[in-house]
Amino acid sequence: xxxxxxxLDASYEMVGGVPEVRLWGIDGEGRRIVLLDRSFRPYIxxxxxxxxxxxxxxxxxxxxxxxxxxGTDIVSRKYFGKPVNAIKVTLISPRVVPDLREAVAKLEGVxxxxxxxxxxxxxxxxxxGVRPCGWHExxxxxxxxxxxxxxxxxxxARDAPRYLxxxxxxxxxxxxxxxxxxNPLGEPNPERDPVIVxxxxxxxxxxxxxxxxxxxxxxxxxxxxxxxEADPDVIVGYNSNHFDWPYLLxxxxxxxxxxxxxxxxxxxxxxxxxxxxVVGRANVDLYDFAEEIHEVKVKTLENVxxxxxxxxxxxxxxxxxxxxxxxxxxxxxxxxxxxxxxxDVESTYGLxxxxxxxxxxxxxxxxxxxxxxxxxxxxxxxxxxxxxxAYEYGELIPNKVERPYEPYKGAIVLKPLPGIHxxxxxxxxxxxxxxxxxxxxxxxxxxxxxxxVADPASVNVAPEVGHAFRREPPGFYxxxxxxxxxxxxxxxxxxxxxxPSSPEYRVLxxxxxxxxxxxxxxYGYCGWVGARWYKREVAEATTAWGRETIMRTIELAxxxxxxxxxxxTDSIFVVYxxxxxxxxxxxxxxxLNLDIKVDKVYVKVFFTExxxxxxxxxxxxxxxxxxxxxxxxxxxxxxxxxxxxxIELILRKDDVAEAVNFVRRVIDDLRAYRVxxxxxxxxxxxxxxxxxxxxxxxxxxxxxxxxxxxxxxxKGGKVGFVVVKGSGKLAERAVPYVLLKDVKELDVDxxxxxxVVPAALRILGYFGVREAQLLESPQRTLxxxxxx
DNA sequence: ACTAGGCGGGG
DNA sequence: GTGTACGCCTAGT
Numbered sequence: 001x002x003x004x005x006x007x008l009d010a011s012y013e014m015v016g017g018v019p020e021v022r023l024w025g026i027d028g029e030g031r032r033i034v035l036l037d038r039s040f041r042p043y044i045x046x047x048x049x050x051x052x053x054x055x056x057x058x059x060x061x062x063x064x065x066x067x068x069x070x071g072t073d074i075v076s077r078k079y080f081g082k083p084v085n086a087i088k089v090t091l092i093s094p095r096v097v098p099d100l101r102e103a104v105a106k107l108e109g110v111x112x113x114x115x116x117x118x119x120x121x122x123x124x125x126x127x128x129g130v131r132p133c134g135w136h137e138x139x140x141x142x143x144x145x146x147x148x149x150x151x152x153x154x155x156x157a158r159d160a161p162r163y164l165x166x167x168x169x170x171x172x173x174x175x176x177x178x179x180x181x182x183n184p185l186g187e188p189n190p191e192r193d194p195v196i197v198x199x200x201x202x203x204x205x206x207x208x209x210x211x212x213x214x215x216x217x218x219x220x221x222x223x224x225x226x227x228x229e230a231d232p233d234v235i236v237g238y239n240s241n242h243f244d245w246p247y248l249l250x251x252x253x254x255x256x257x258x259x260x261x262x263x264x265x266x267x268x269x270x271x272x273x274x275x276x277x278v279v280g281r282a283n284v285d286l287y288d289f290a291e292e293i294h295e296v297k298v299k300t301l302e303n304v305x306x307x308x309x310x311x312x313x314x315x316x317x318x319x320x321x322x323x324x325x326x327x328x329x330x331x332x333x334x335x336x337x338x339x340x341x342x343x344d345v346e347s348t349y350g351l352x353x354x355x356x357x358x359x360x361x362x363x364x365x366x367x368x369x370x371x372x373x374x375x376x377x378x379x380x381x382x383x384x385x386x387x388x389x390a391y392e393y394g395e396l397i398p399n400k401v402e403r404p405y406e407p408y409k410g411a412i413v414l415k416p417l418p419g420i421h422x423x424x425x426x427x428x429x430x431x432x433x434x435x436x437x438x439x440x441x442x443x444x445x446x447x448x449x450x451x452x453v454a455d456p457a458s459v460n461v462a463p464e465v466g467h468a469f470r471r472e473p474p475g476f477y478x479x480x481x482x483x484x485x486x487x488x489x490x491x492x493x494x495x496x497x498x499x500p501s502s503p504e505y506r507v508l509x510x511x512x513x514x515x516x517x518x519x520x521x522x523y524g525y526c527g528w529v530g531a532r533w534y535k536r537e538v539a540e541a542t543t544a545w546g547r548e549t550i551m552r553t554i555e556l557a558x559x560x561x562x563x564x565x566x567x568x569t570d571s572i573f574v575v576y577x578x579x580x581x582x583x584x585x586x587x588x589x590x591x592l593n594l595d596i597k598v599d600k601v602y603v604k605v606f607f608t609e610x611x612x613x614x615x616x617x618x619x620x621x622x623x624x625x626x627x628x629x630x631x632x633x634x635x636x637x638x639x640x641x642x643x644x645x646x647i648e649l650i651l652r653k654d655d656v657a658e659a660v661n662f663v664r665r666v667i668d669d670l671r672a673y674r675v676x677x678x679x680x681x682x683x684x685x686x687x688x689x690x691x692x693x694x695x696x697x698x699x700x701x702x703x704x705x706x707x708x709x710x711x712x713x714x715k716g717g718k719v720g721f722v723v724v725k726g727s728g729k730l731a732e733r734a735v736p737y738v739l740l741k742d743v744k745e746l747d748v749d750x751x752x753x754x755x756v757v758p759a760a761l762r763i764l765g766y767f768g769v770r771e772a773q774l775l776e777s778p779q780r781t782l783x784x785x786x787x788x
Numbered sequence: 789a790c791t792a793g794g795c796g797g798g799g
Numbered sequence: 800g801t802g803t804a805c806g807c808c809t810a811g812t
Contacts, residue, residue, distance in 0.1 A: 378801050410802070428799090525801050694810095
């Protein structure tokens, strides 16, 4: 019998002494299935020293019995592009691989042991061309569900699954959950504090399980029962890998309640990249995807849901985390806490609808299972994509090696022409670094050390740095990047014929975004010292060619009579003259064989003296703010608001006087404590743990005060503080806003002189406005006095 | 008056 | 644990 299935999750177990790969999925009729394959065996590669093949082979053979080796074959592969003979050592059990690796590495004549650190089910998927979040077909035999797995069908594979494609993903059953914990002592402790509310949501239904007083055993059990009954394909939470799951599991231990919610039996288990694995389902922590939204500074669930239009903050219950226990203890307020949990779980479910389509495409492209792809770092995503490509390309996968950090030169940023410019076009190279790597065949396997360059005509030599790369054959990075960019072109081509509101269009759009993300991240990856395919020369040559490209573009633009006002990395800003710009685009296309296009046109754009800081009014009326305080997360909201308003008045109305008066009014409000506390909080993140700091910065001092008050402050966390009156350093006056007792303690003068005034002057200074002017009294209108 | 540490956002 | 360039704050000398 032949079936089609869409792959959701992969796992393996040893059964009767052999490894059994389990592919959990959904078939063409919507049945949940598991496919068992016992035919695959783990292997590693041994790279012998020159001429040592036979010797090493014999030595490995002598280890056979001890390690369960069932095959040793000499195979031809490539290693950094060079043909090599490697010994492929096949064995029975994946569990023995680490030991075998160590034993073999010690043998005389062994240069390197490769691919001994690849998880067994990943190895299976790579070798069989099986892809998560994609359709496959396979010849099967149905078998009895002896273990009581939570699936409709259990099959034995009679041959290898054949990958069909990623189109038409099935309808997934999504289950969102969120817990609230009793926390009278600040941070809740799972050994002591009960889970008081568990809110869950699936399609069309929201439920709440609550503790009885401080007794949460039955709530826990009811949650487990509900989850099993819902039988979701995807379980989503917000920060669930780092809070909800570990907390629930601890509570389960306290009560002896097993959180046996997987499809194969068993609890969620800590796994790679810090995620929890629920066998047969995809456990996705949406926080991983929210992290990539840079527009939201403090990535709480309510902020992210608000930003994405999933649930407005104004239309939901908000409770400060440290007050949750008060709402539980006060029976009158308990319904509010329940509503809060429901708002949270509805937000989580809404985020799943926003993020999952992208996550699914990313998973399919890089080959990591859906539950891992979000948790994996960018570097790991790129690397898995490369590892898959390496297999197809006959290239051995290099080991991870520890290397010292080596800095190298990056891109060019032009000095802006300060002031206001009208009608400015921004010209952008599309995917500049990937295209340069393709164009010049930049790759670790095409790199030719200086002493080995025999024929200068056969290599591309990078400007400034002089690194040489063979023109032919195509390097590994070229092959991979060409494939990605080509796939993206095809997807975008298909999108053209579709209705943008159709589900098909949405899927394709998410796919093209994922393809772009992976292509663009590949350059950063190649310059990361932790990368398997790291090569400093590759990264260094790529940026050198980037600098050359932008400089030649500037030259060409000038020759065409275009006036350049700014440029950064892969873009130039020119006074828009359509015929000349068209000519430039065409010339670059022809002479550099690269694609540049008009990305946007500013009706007006304003530059200060500083690079990477400007603002502009777009043709459609929107205002872009780049790099300025208004868009930075480490300035008080009041300063950001003021700057944004000043920018609007300058760009839209050319009204300096009105802008000045606006700033004066805000200063006046500050002096009278008429500004809400939220607008005075300064958020900064902790780049390291508190002990590691060399200087006592304000946010570090504030974090220490938080710690003393019983809050947990971790590396990577954000600290919100306000500045209070007093003498001495800022650090001595930085108080966590949650600990502020009276707003009258606030140092409004600090906010005026160090926040509002500098932010306003960054713009207004260019128009001759000085600090003293801003500090004068505002002209108040009647409206201001009578509740305007 | 100066440098260094620290941070965040940009391309 | 993707890269470098950049500006600007405060601490510290």
